[in-house]
Amino acid sequence: MQKRRFSDKTLKILSHYLLSLLAILLVGCSAHTPQNQKPEYPLAQQGVLDLRAVEFNQQLIPLNGSWKWYWKTLLNPGERPPRFEYGNFPELWSTQTWNDQPLPSYGYATYSLTVLLPPSAPPLALKLPDIFTAYRLFVNDRELTRSGTPGTTPETTTPFWSTQVKSIPPTSDTLRLLLQVANFHHSKGGSNQTIFLGSADVLQVAADREYALDYLLTGCLFMGGLFFLGLFLFGRHETSLLYFSLFCLLYSYRIVGSDDYALHALFETASWSLLVHLEYLSLFISITVFVLYTNSLYPTDVNRHVIRLLTGICLAFTAATLLLPPVYFTRLINPFLGLMPIYIGYAFHVYWLAARRKRPGANYSLMSTGVLLAVFIIIILKYFQIAIPEDIVLFLGYIGFFFLQSLVLSYRFAFTLRQAKEQAEEGLRAKNEFLSTISHEIRTPLNAIIGLNHLMLQDNPRPDQRQHLDVMLFSANNLLHIVNDILDFNRFEAGKITLEAVPMDPARILQNVVATFQPVAREKSLSLQLSIDPRFTPKVIGDPNRLAQVVSNLVENAIKFTEQGQVTVSLTVDKQQPETSTLTFAVVDTGIGIAPEKQQLIFNQFTQVDSSLSRTYGGTGMGLAISRKILQVQQVELKLQSEPKKGSRFYFTQRFPRAAAPGPEPKENKLISGDKPLHGITILLVEDNAMNVLLAKNILSKLGASVDVANNGQEAVDMLDSSRHRLILMDLQMPVMDGYEATRIIRRRNETLPIIALTASLAQEVGDRVNDAGLDEILVKPYNPGSLARVILKHLKLAG
Incomplete structure (x- = not known):
């Protein structure tokens, strides 16, 4: 029943998040789609796009439709155009025909479009996506921009990818666009993304916002990766921390090295081959690391064979990217995107099992997987031009995923620290109990050694005997001093001083x-x-x-x-x-x-x-x-x-x-003076150690007292005769019944005679229990004859 309640709660939380993400996805992706390009926007017809009735305010006008295009031609402004056909733009060459013949992905072509503008159009700009794999754009017979260098052979073509916003110089009411495109290095040729025309200010603000979001997200992921890497290197050497830090660092490149290619805008002279290798490797390796991260996060909930298979597939894609030229390994992206639902689905399955089994942080892992699923759905829809979501949607999705995964590790880290704290506290309790037991066991025999030593010193020993007794007493006191030091130090560490x-x-x-x-x-x-x-x-x-x-x-x-x-x-x-x-x-x-x-x-x-x-x-x-x-x-x-x-x-x-009166006289370790001060007094001694019984009887006999001995608390309860016994000396730790329980029973019988605790435990350790049980005072072992005599006389009111 407990597991069922837990699962229902998890499902409720997860459903809430997934529904929220679905809502964001629908809202974001419905912002603009290729099939839903705002019906009021006209499409190009036979190389002409009439925008004279369009108001350029906050709108971005897609330059889609039927363009003139020239296959196997790089047409320059002013040149006589050769034979042309009308073709849809944007569209990849592999889906087009020329002279009714299918085209390869490799070659070169020129596109032409005339745009008719309203007479009062504001300053305009073009938003240009990456076009496979090099292009040059002329506007009104002047070169406006280029990405790489298109040529007629692989040797004369320099590929490069970038997204650009270029302002159009002031012109008349007509734009003549001439776009040269060449591809000899990629598995795709032509263009599959829309060119937008709009207000220069609007387009530039939008581009700056996109780049800002990319750089912000990259910085967050990179610093987060360094943080968790630092935790791994300088803190806990837990592999999940290492894998997640590597995943953050690798995927941070994906944010600026793909899609909008913000990084390419900073390194315009960088090698396209290097950049495209990094783009694909960062994807394949990051997914590999994420699989290993999932495995290290919940090793008892994964299937080892499945993990090996998923990791092997990623490594195979990675090896192909390293060994093959871009024209081949770029074909791998579609199959890999097809595998992504399997990877995400298995991660979801693992986190679901972990959540059901109440693993630390599994709830957050489950929610983060739902976020990741939504993010990859958006990426796939955008990649295949099915939907073009707002950039903020992906930004929030990535932030949600990495935030939840950070919560997983933070929760596990805190859980581990809490466990370590509990273990340390348990170890401290065990140490305290051990030291208390050792103290008791050492003090018990020391009590007999020191006490009997004092008695022997009072019996006028020979000088050589006194010397031996002094050495013995010094050694016993030295041992007691060491025990006290250890216990004191332990109390200081525990804050109990x-x-x-x-x-x-x-x-x-x-x-x-x-x-x-x-x-x-x-x-x-x-x-x-x-x-x-x-x-x-x-x-x-x-x-x-x-x-x-x-x-x-x-x-x-x-x-x-x-x-x-x-x-x-x-x-x-x-x-x-x-x-x-x-x-x-x-x-x-x-x-x-x-x-x-x-x-x-x-x-x-x-x-x-x-x-x-x-x-x-x-x-x-x-x-x-x-x-x-x-x-x-x-x-x-x-x-x-x-x-x-x-x-x-x-x-x-x-x-x-300063005190109002002088302090009390210090206690001396000598027998109280006087001739048999306890004569006629009967004391009940409750003690289970034979040597301590011998010591106490000798001391009390020297003081003139009569002694009855009980070996445990039960015997004391049975033997007590308040008409004879004037005082009880009660050991606390005894078999059958301890001194606390015996004292409680005696007090419940309304006995008021003094009961003195004789214990090898420290007064600080047993003080509260002694008071609660009803004992009158504590005398800690080892004690000397003088200490025992003083405490007895004090409570019998016979001192002096």
Whole structure:
């Protein structure tokens, strides 16, 4: 049913366009036809055309009828006329007789006509078509114009085709026309097109309009061809783009190189043989390319054998044009025009199938084929002088066809881009899910490693054991730092970074950062110093975690690339106002430095100054890129001053709103002081990982709490006893029932005890789901004993 509705809609649209084109065709072609030359226009009778009763206003008078003509004679003005006959003009020689004998298409002849004019005729002009294949026209015994040079032999004849408008010099009330015609190079001889007489101004305006339309259409097709060729070369290498661009470029020559021969008017000395070869080749090759274009556009809807046959026929015509002289290959045009309905009909069939099968842009292809069919009907009618449409009709037809075909490619291009966008978004979602899963899987074992490490450090280990534990803790934190960097970078790419705006003390943050990196600096025998401007007052609003992250990355980077000397972290007050404080943070080292041409390179992700540094110093190369992105989100620029072998200075200046009160004290990674602060408290621990259960039980036991363990959410729901349990530590990702669903069920039972989420996922990723489920707070793994104790005491209101 869906396909039926689609087909009906397509038929309706197509019928609308075809009916519109048919209307244009009927109106345009009925403008003037050889059989309907306005009955009031007289015809020439026995070499005389009486126009004395005709008013020359906007009318074009065809000089058709019975002319005197002289076969095998090139009669010049003043010469005594030999024997003549009366013959119809225009008419090809192959359809005429002389002495009742049929004539060939090769030879020469002269035509004569006397035109009687009204005494008040305006300035007049003649519109002369191309006549096979050379002619010379005399008016009142003077040569008015010529196209090529007619002669009595092939050697003395120079063929050329052109359409001309020639003004007639002021004369009496009589025009004596003498037209010499010769053909030895074409399969047709004589004339099959009308010569028109009319007002010089009207004819010249009409000719200029015809040429203007031809040049405009040629320019549109040529530029369109170049555009699609550029898309193919520099964008998507899709063969349909290439074939359509070649079709546009080839057919653009047809517009100016045939019919009105606008191009010949610019190159009057060009070789006729070359021009006629180009005229025929541009037709045969363009149709070949169009067949290939259709094949590449909808390859699953064409019949390969039919495509090969149609292409082979076109190539055979092309080969004949290249190998044979014009007198032979010009015979091919009529058979080729006879084949055109087959080509167009098959294209219509292919596009119809594509439309039914909902191929991208097939509707436009179908409509364009209908336009093309109408255009070729007009061309064939005009070629065989059955109808002479207005030039604007063909112009609109060509514009409609190429516009619709451009829509096909544009639609396909947009469709492909949309698919690529969807695939990219799907890939980004898959990447985010993968990184989230990897983060969870890495953080889960790290939680046990780091937590147990902290517990072991609090058990007064031997000095050698403490050294090993410090190394282990440093390595685990380093791994956690790398994981955090990857996830941060991914969030920046996805545009999901969030910033806090809370009271903070930048000086205390710098002190903590320096204290954290002091052991690393001591290991390398470096001096790590902190300089705080004494004018600074610790009352600003910002994101303490992001500030700490940026400075930590800069300090870590400075220590990594400094082998001797010192690293200095400084905070300088640039401007302090009642509402804002402008501060400059800087990290200065005496390390290897960076060459000027490579200073921007180091801010790229996964990049160091050269590949050897990654082997010498290690690292992912993301720290500076992440720091820069964090600052860019806040409209702050990370700057660099550096000199090779002397050191570097990374700094940024940021304006902060001032806070009414100092920021909170920074959190310390030590166990809360006090003797068993959770004594008598029973906590329900919901966790499916045995190592994390061991860690949490050890921490809580040291705090004096009793612990009941549930391995999944369903067990937690069943085990919960609000008369015993004061708080729940809830893992979120568990088998059977996850922490979200378990929490929702508990809250629906009107339980109000605190439920703390313990998760290896990032808070930004699960925050909304945690709040919706009814959990009170998130503690991200890996956590240390102090963090766990603080969050429990906070919610039990036992802190202090």
